[in-house]
Amino acid sequence: MGILGNMGKMDDFEISNSKLILLLMAPGLWIYSMIIGIVHVDRIEVPYGREVFSLFFFLVALFPGLNKLWCRQNYGHVVFFSLLLFAHYLIYTLSLNAFGLDYLLGTYIVLFGGILLQTNRMYVIVFTLTTFVHMALGLWLGDIPASVHSPILLSLATIFLFSFFIQNGFLRYKLELKKANLGLKSEVEQRNLDLEKRAKELAHKNRDLEEFAFVVSHDMKRPLRNVHSLAAWVKDDLKKGSLASAGDNLTLLMDQVAQMDVLIDGILQYSLGVDNKKVTRLLDLNTLVDTMVQANSASNIHIIKDSALPRLLVDKAQILQVFQNLIQNAIKYNDKPEVLIHIGVIDEVDRFKFYVSDNGEGISSEHFDRIFKLFQKLNTHPVQDSSGIGLAVVQKIIGKMGGEVWVESELGEGSTFYFSLYKRDVINGFEAGKVSESALALS
Structure with missing residues (x-):
């Protein structure tokens, strides 16, 4: 299921491109068939074939507008089976009309375009092999001169070969582009993670600055004010000759200095000790x-x-x-x-x-x-x-x-x-x- 799911995936551009071509094929099929009918009155047609396929292509072209998510995952399947069915219908019609040149040219155009619309190598291979085998069987079983077989099959093989090379190159480029996009997406996600990490670091630093401002304005000023007050008390005690009181106040002053030392060491430890x-x-x-x-x-x-x-x-x-x-x-x-x-x-x-x-x-x-x-x-x-x-x-x-x-x-x-x-x-x-x-x- 995983392989089939990947085969059916289409980008938005591929969906839009396929939708436009299928939408043009609906009236184009009708007009081309009418022109052939005017030139060859004795043509043989499958009853209601052009009407059914014209309506079918029109509906398939409109479908992406109904469910875009489903189409992104599965529209490749729809396009493949639609074109494959139409290609075999044209080959059958071609054989009914003895591989006439007008029908042959129209069939070649559809086969070439059908390959270019495929978005998976496996679908390209299945499309070319089945249509080539059908064409060969039609030539072999029909009342067609042997001298006509080789040119038709050779020209068809040439078309398939060139269209395969063209589409294979496009698919390879598309795969490389997807890989590059995935790498770019991964890089962008990593950079976003780095930016989020840096944003968190900046938030931490801003919070640190606010805390430092609080420390300087509150916690550091309080012991400084106490030191100033105690120093004034010691000065008064010395003037009064009260040495015992001065000694007590000096002890308190030293305690405040020690407290400031603890605070300063804490700030240094906090600000400098957590480097990346x-x-x-x-x-x-x-x-x-x-x-x-x-x-x-x-x-x-x-x-x-x-x-x-x-x-x-x-x-x-x-x-x-x-x-x-x-x-x-x-x-x-x-x-x-x-x-x-x-x-x-x-x-x-x-x-x-x-x-x-x-x-x-x-x-x-x-x-x-x-x-x-x-x-x-x-x-x-x-x-x-x-x-x-x-x-x-x-x-x-x-x-x-x-x-x-x-x-x-x-x-x-x-x-x-x-x-x-x-x-x-x-x-x-x-x-x-x-x-x-x-x-x-x-x-």
């Missing part, structure tokens, strides 16, 4: 995560890897940063005496969905979006070495890789952070898309 890097080797995440589990485990911290992890085409430093930030958050923001963390992956059809879950204090659903923004910390007991940058970095890294990050959590029930990476981004690009099954499999 060309990766040419698959990374075994099992080795990476096993090392991190060993480094972060303690007597009251239990990290369990639920499943084997895949080998992916990702930057080691960046994916290390993702897992490290998620594991550290699970440890830092945990109010339980025994910290329990689970790490694993869910292998879906088109992507890998990783997760890091904990038994910590949990997050209220209204804060799910907020926690991925710069310097946003929700815990009521602030962690001194936390800048609120970790989850923002995770989201930025995964976003650069074409994936997504989200959280599922309930207060007091712990949290599960998910991030997904599409296989087309982290596997299919390896060695120009030629990845062995062992490389794709989970370790």
Whole structure:
């Protein structure tokens, strides 16, 4: 069915061309037959043959206007069988009229045009062979002198040969043009994907700029104002000779400077630490995560890897940063005496969905979006070495890789952070898309 379906396909231009020719053949057949009737009164005609075929061609020519989609898939079949039937009708009429020159010329024109209207090599071969055999049988069975056989068959073979070469060249050019169009279409689709990717990157950068503006105008100004106020207090304390109070204020001032240092380091980490890097080797995440589990485990911290992890085409430093930030958050923001963390992956059809879950204090659903923004910390007991940058970095890294990050959590029930990476981004690009099954499999 697939081969037959392809044989019947026609482009819009081919449909329009065939429709126009068939539409002209309807009155043309009638007029040509009437002219022959005037010249040869004793001609032999198939009863109602010209009327039936004239109406038939007219209806076939009008059909594409009723169902364009069906015609694109099947109009080649209709054109082939219409012309093949008409060609054999003409050969039969030709044999009835003793292969007269007027009928012979008309038949040659239809046979030549019929080949040029075919859109498939197989149809060209079937059309030429069946009509040639029919013509040869008509000459052999009819009362035709032997001296006439060879010129007619030779001229017919010449017509078929030249028309076949012409149409074969056209079909080959059409096939090459389709291949070029497919390549161009693929290139356009790839460029559209690249443009979409760049648009997403620009959207991320614009959001980053907005966040930086917020940080500079709010988070950075607040400790600066505090430093200014504390410095003024220290100055007043020194004037008054209150050294103890001055010392306390200096301690607070140093805390504010330390906070600014954390903020600045976080900004640098966020803005400079997520560059696009060309990766040419698959990374075994099992080795990476096993090392991190060993480094972060303690007597009251239990990290369990639920499943084997895949080998992916990702930057080691960046994916290390993702897992490290998620594991550290699970440890830092945990109010339980025994910290329990689970790490694993869910292998879906088109992507890998990783997760890091904990038994910590949990997050209220209204804060799910907020926690991925710069310097946003929700815990009521602030962690001194936390800048609120970790989850923002995770989201930025995964976003650069074409994936997504989200959280599922309930207060007091712990949290599960998910991030997904599409296989087309982290596997299919390896060695120009030629990845062995062992490389794709989970370790």
